[in-house]
Every structure is written in C-alpha cells, then in structure tokens.
Amino acid sequence: MYCRQPLRTIETIDDLHYNLQLAVELEFSTLPTYLQALYSIKEGSNTIAYSVIRSVIMEEMFHLTNAANVLIATGGSPALNSPEFIPIYPTFLPDNEKWFEARLLKLSPQALMLFLAIEMPGDLVPISMITIGKFYENIEKGLKYLDEKMGADLFPCGTLDKQIEHKYYYGGGGIINKVTNLDSALFALNAIIAQGEGAPNKHWDPDKSFPLEDTTGIESGDHQLFMQPRELSHFYRFNELKKGRRYVLGDSHNSGPTGPEININYDDVYNLKPDPQSGDYIHYPELEEMNFNVNVIFSRLLDQLHLAFNGQPKTLETAVCTMFSLKEVIQILMRNPIPDNELGEYAAPTWEYLSPEERTLSSIR
C-alpha cells in the first residue's frame, strides 16, 4: 500500500489524486478477501451465499472503475501494477480504518463478520471511526472545493478516451458514466457509497423500512443505480447471510431480516488455511508451484488492468479473460489439502504481484 495517513482535508490536486489512488487500492484490496471466501465454496453448494458474495464482488469492480474514472478525469493516472498495490493480508484497509483487519478466510461466520465491518455504514460507528463511506465523503468535499477553486481546469480535456465505458460492465448494479464535470464525478462516487453502505445521507432513520418490494431479489443487477428498489446495499446483503434470513417488505435496520431462511452449510466449504503466505508451501513443491502459477496470472491481470486504466481501455476485455483463468487456477489450488496439516487445512492463494523477472519458474526453485 502507498503511505497511509489519517483522513485529511483535500486542498490541492495532488491531495485529490493521492486519495483517488487510495480509493482504487481500497476497492481492489477487498477483492482477495471476498474472492477467497467465494471460491472456498464447494461446487454447486451454498448457492445463495455464492451469488450474494459474487454480486458484491462485481460491484466492487464497478467501484474501482468509478474511482479510477474520476482520477483519470481530473488528470491523474491510476497505478495498479506494483507489489505495493497489493497489501499483505491481514491488513488494514488503505483508507486507514484501524478498527479491523481485512483477512483471507474461507466462508465462515468469522468471514461474514469481517465483510460486515468492511461495508459498515458510517452512521453505525462512532464519528471518529473511518468507514469507506466517510473516506469517499471526504473526497467529495475535496472535489467540490477544488471545483470552486480551479473551475474547468479540474477536469482537463482529452481524458474521455482513457476512461472506462459502461459496455465493459455486467453482472452488477450501477452504471458507469464517463466523468466530465463535478456532477458526474459526484454521481460516480455516490454510487460507491450507496451500494456499499446503503446510507448516503445524514438524515438516516434506522427504523425506516427499506425500500423493498415483496421479494428482495438481491441477484438483480440490471436496475439503474438509483432506480433499483429491490437491491440491498452490500452491508445488508451480507447481514442477510450472517442472520440466515432475507429482508422483506417492512423490514428496517433495527428490525433485522424477518423473511425466509437462508441456509448456509459451512461443511460444504474447503477448509482453507487462513491468511496463507507463500512460505507456507515451501515444503510442498507442487503446491508452491500452483500458488506461484496463481500469482503469475494475478500479476498479468494487474498489468492488463493498469494498461486498461492508462490509455488502453480495450485491454479490459483481455483482463476479463484473465480473471476467468485466475478463477480456474485458484479453484484447482483450493481443492488440495496441505499434506501433514494437523488442522486438515487446504491450500489457498497468497495474492502477490510478481515482477516480470520473478515470473520465471526458476525464481521459486
């Protein structure tokens, strides 16, 4: 991670770029945590948990794209292809939330607690505690300040072709709009806050019913962001899993979910080693090589994403193909028990960026 500092007022364009780069890192750093749990689910089991976590992951990638588009629109360049871009887990999130650590865990009650912390609405924690929503609100404040101070210079010409278009996005809620001015920049950031915490304004009433219809239909990803009455925010989607029930019409934050039961069978999950490090496989060359292969493909993905956000948006298509390959090699790794492990744990990826030189097999031998 780049140097972490407490939230501070954004007064210059450099401050803004620094915070938007942090935002890109923040969004990305949630992905290994969510993906580890998602892929730990055995084939064909826990389908509701699978689709809920997957839907959140799709939208985290949407958030990353929105943050990157605002960064590009204000003349910055997102940086994704370096070892520093990826934290070593367990880790504090890059927005300096110090009250929990993101980890790499199989799907478990403990993992769901962590997911709730990541998506925690700002209104549910003391004012001094940073949440992702508060982090973005600070950026929004900075954007407004700089827009007033710099006027049209805040959004220089020539960035439109570098931004990511909506056509690359599917499988989640929200629309990717290109950022051209303050309004479109705020729209992009508001989408992140609304989807994650689901409480984007200060006049929030915990007893007020959610805008739900008869069914909660959390899988729907096709509604436009602010016209999607059936989609819950990430926090409440995860809360459904934790409580083992759906939210239905009339439910509020304080009532909790009172709808149909959601069954999660934690036995139908690969017992992954928590927070794995590459050193864990040093005595098992075959696992070491498989984890290495995962990291090679993961590194290639980061290179491609870096290009996609730095003037070659079409590379995103290639990157999506690499995401599918990554899923495949991760699942192959995760089905392997670690030999001689007393806890019966399974191998899991370590999510490391390798430089091109490190990507030759000889580097691990």
Added chain:
Amino acid sequence: MYRLDDFYDLSATLTDYPVTRLIGTGVGNEYNQTLSQWVRQDVLDELYHCFSQLERNNDGQVCPQALRHQLLSNEKYGPIARNIIKMWYLSIWYKMTDNWSMTYGIPAYSSPVIGVESPTPEDYIISNNAYIQGLVWPLMGSHPMGAKQPGYGTWSDAPLNSIASIHLQ
C-alpha cells in the same frame, strides 16, 4: 473411499499430470467411486499391486516400457487403465466388453442374464461437474461449451501453447 491414494498415484502416472492437478479437478472421488462400481475390489487390489511392482527410473517415475508391457498390455489390467485415462480426460465411463465384465466386473452391474435386459448402461458422462473438469479441455487450449467461459472475444485469440505439446502423427 476405496484406496483413493492409490487411485491418485496410478492416475498421475497414467495421465502424466501431478496428483495435485488431479485433486484440483475436484472430481477424483467420483471417478474412484465409478471405478469401484464397475470393477471388482480384488481386481483393483491386484491392479494396484501390479502398479506398485513396476520398475521405476532413477527419478522415481514408472518406466514407460514396464507400464506398457505389464499393465497396459495386460488383458486384465489394460482395459481398466485405459478407462481411467479416459475418465480423467473425457469424463466418460466407457462400457467394458461383456467378456471382460463377466470375468472381472461386478456381477450386479455386469452379468448379462439371458432373457433379461442387461442393466449395464452404454458409455456415459460421469457427472455434470466431471464433464466440466475433463483434462482434455485445457490440453486442447479450449473449454467445455457452456461452462468455464473463457471471456468475451477469446475466440479470436490463438489457442494456448499447450496445444503445441500434442504431436499428431
């Protein structure tokens, strides 16, 4: 699960993939179960014993000639070994010949009774998931249709290098 470790060891030699890669398909248990469903336990015991006695090279790998002569060419073991290879690559259990089944198969599944339709099915795909996990797909640089999608536009990409490792005569 009957002698699963032995099944993986034999499979690794027969498919030329490491055991970890085979375990990584997630369907090894199903294949082993299928094998036990069609082949008598004492025959499997003999097969694993035969495999354990094969001459090995200095690197610990089974000597290919010994594998060919003593296992693949053996009238009893050969059909099993070939079916194991086909399971891993094609996810299909191929019906054994009636002769072989009567001698070494499991009677309940394989004995044709005169006047009664044989319960032995034809060749079949072992399971939905097994089909997706077939090793033939990655080997070809392809993917199972309708599953494990490789991503938009990949049809215009050249096949992966792995296809170059197949030498068609």
